[in-house]
Amino acid sequence: NAGVMQNPRHLVRRRGQEARLRCSPMKGHSHVYWYRQLPEEGLKFMVYLQKENIIDESGMPKERFSAEFPKEGPSILRIQQVVRGDSAAYFCASSPPLVAEETQYFGPGTRLLVL
């Protein structure tokens, strides 16, 4: 059973470009979470999604950031017009449908560098 998959693992963008980060949850998991980790910091919650629904986006910046989890395909975290402060590691986690508030299984992360 493959774990949570994220791609790309590393992404370099220039200021003003768009960044698209993809996450495929573990098989059988229908809950997806995105977290951001700045250097030497813990992870900060961004958004929680179920298929075709955003359940909680309270941790998402109000502008430039969006997330989706379509019926088919991976979850996407999209950052428009990136700035240097967006440089961070972005982690996706997933959990099975019935115990959404318990163990979350994390992917390897996407490290975004904005030049």
Add this chain to the structure above:
Amino acid sequence: SQQGEEDPQALSIQEGENATMNCSYKTSINNLQWYRQNSGRGLVHLILIRSNEREKHSGRLRVTLDTSKKSSSLLITASRAADTASYFCATGGAGSYQLTFGKGTKLSVIP
């Protein structure tokens, strides 16, 4: 916010010694989880302890939870060089799916 905060920030021990890391949080929780992160990698789930549990074991790991003091500890016995990593505690609130992470303890196990 119910933020977990680990201490110490960094810990260096000899292989074979025990390592103890502590975590404190601020508000009531449903569960507390410990994760390990190797440098530049993702998080690996180690153990989950629920608010009605006081102690839990998994292999060389022992976790305690004291809800009256809002604190938890992670003990790694007979440490190995491969245990070198950052360790994070994360709290989950009742009815909440957000995990709130501390800044972590960076453990170095010297062979």
